[in-house]
Amino acid sequence: MATKFFSFLGTGKYVKCNYALDGIKIDAICYVQEALIDIFLKKGIKIDGIYIFKTKEATTANWISNAKYPNESGLFGVLKKYEGIVNTIEAVDIPSGEIEEELWDIFDKVLGKINYKDEIIFDITHSFRSLPVLALIILNYAKFVKKCEIKGMYYGAVEALGVPANEIEKKLKLEDRNAPIFNLTPFVNLLDWTVGIDRFIEDGDSRYINKLIEYGKGELLKKGMKDDKNILEKVGKSIQNYTNNVAVCRGKLVSSDGIELKEKIDFAFNISEKSYIKPMTPLIENIKNYFDNFTDDEDKNMIQVVKWCRDHNMIQQGLTILEEGIITYFCNKLGVDKCNQKIRDAISQAFYIKMNNPPKEKWKNEAKLYEDIVNKVLESENSDKFAKLIYNIKDFRNDINHAGWRDNSKPYKTFVKKLNTFIDDVEKIIE
Numbered sequence: 282m283a284t285k286f287f288s289f290l291g292t293g294k295y296v297k298c299n300y301a302l303d304g305i306k307i308d309a310i311c312y313v314q315e316a317l318i319d320i321f322l323k324k325g326i327k328i329d330g331i332y333i334f335k336t337k338e339a340t341t342a343n344w345i346s347n348a349k350y351p352n353e354s355g356l357f358g359v360l361k362k363y364e365g366i367v368n369t370i371e372a373v374d375i376p377s378g379e380i381e382e383e384l385w386d387i388f389d390k391v392l393g394k395i396n397y398k399d400e401i402i403f404d405i406t407h408s409f410r411s412l413p414v415l416a417l418i419i420l421n422y423a424k425f426v427k428k429c430e431i432k433g434m435y436y437g438a439v440e441a442l443g444v445p446a447n448e449i450e451k452k453l454k455l456e457d458r459n460a461p462i463f464n465l466t467p468f469v470n471l472l473d474w475t476v477g478i479d480r481f482i483e484d485g486d487s488r489y490i491n492k493l494i495e496y497g498k499g500e501l502l503k504k505g506m507k508d509d510k511n512i513l514e515k516v517g518k519s520i521q522n523y524t525n526n527v528a529v530c531r532g533k534l535v536s537s538d539g540i541e542l543k544e545k546i547d548f549a550f551n552i553s554e555k556s557y558i559k560p561m562t563p564l565i566e567n568i569k570n571y572f573d574n575f576t577d578d579e580d581k582n583m584i585q586v587v588k589w590c591r592d593h594n595m596i597q598q599g600l601t602i603l604e605e606g607i608i609t610y611f612c613n614k615l616g617v618d619k620c621n622q623k624i625r626d627a628i629s630q631a632f633y634i635k636m637n638n639p640p641k642e643k644w645k646n647e648a649k650l651y652e653d654i655v656n657k658v659l660e661s662e663n664s665d666k667f668a669k670l671i672y673n674i675k676d677f678r679n680d681i682n683h684a685g686w687r688d689n690s691k692p693y694k695t696f697v698k699k700l701n702t703f704i705d706d707v708e709k710i711i712e
Contacts, residue, residue: 282398283329288314290335290356291407292342294349296449300437302462309455312356313406313437330369331360332394336377384415391419399429406437421472434465482567485593487524491517509552516549527586530601536582543572580610584708596696600678603703607667610711615657627651631658635668663710674703
């Protein structure tokens, strides 16, 4: 793992300016690359490698020679001052990128300089035509295939001086040429939010989004917004608790997790409008729309959880939570201990008795032990419908749990279709 500085060298005649970033100013600099590297070194950031990507035209204009100041060094000479400080200083020849083949060549050459878990700082000030977009695509790609981290993307905004580039020297004294360097990293991170939101919405996977929430907490803390940071932290924890507990079918917890998350969302909505974590807004809107359906009714919440499982392709969890949720519904209805495993088994056996009508001597021990509960289930309204549902759900649940190693195992589409049917049937009875 190494920290690497990447930059494209341009062909322009770059007038000397004073560049500033994060309160650090570097005076009388021709090449923004020098200003950025000096700023990072002043901030105590160790740079292991400098990689300058240059076309043939840029090599002629600004690598050996200096297009603006012929008597001064080009970027090659400027970078010599970092020898002994930086391990690697390398120029990488690239084509102009005028046709698709050349763009792929640039893609390969930039990607080839990124190793596993490298940290990349990218200067796009003098990127030509589509190169800034290509740089962003390459970095995003490398994040996934090489697990690299984008430490920053920067742009030296000479145009912020308000004077055409070819008139800067005539109209502005050197001490007035104060050009800001824009930190574009938050917009790079927008791609991370896009991926994280997509994973959460489509798959119900909160792991990636929680990493981004950690980033958001850091940004709030930098701004001195400790209260907002604490709210975001609690939201992240609530999201994690809910998704983790659904994934492993923690029936005792998922209803309260959903209620807790619902309560936290309104607070999070306000802080998400802050510009540095603004990409969270659609995520929070999506979560809010879903969890608004949670109430203090545990049985109705169970149906919402099963719908979540259905919507996120968690078929096994959906079937399990639905079957156990029906048993919990009867525990609540009869006022018995829903955490008592023997009582739950007795209720489950009551449905078997309803379907098969075995003689009492054939009842299992739990049914005999809690005969009064079994009788109440048998006599309850809709017990026949619930018995059929439990019987069918159990069959599908067993098919999954035994990995299809049985006669007449069912295909995936059948599970999806039947889970929808089961949800509709249970919802009609419980509602």
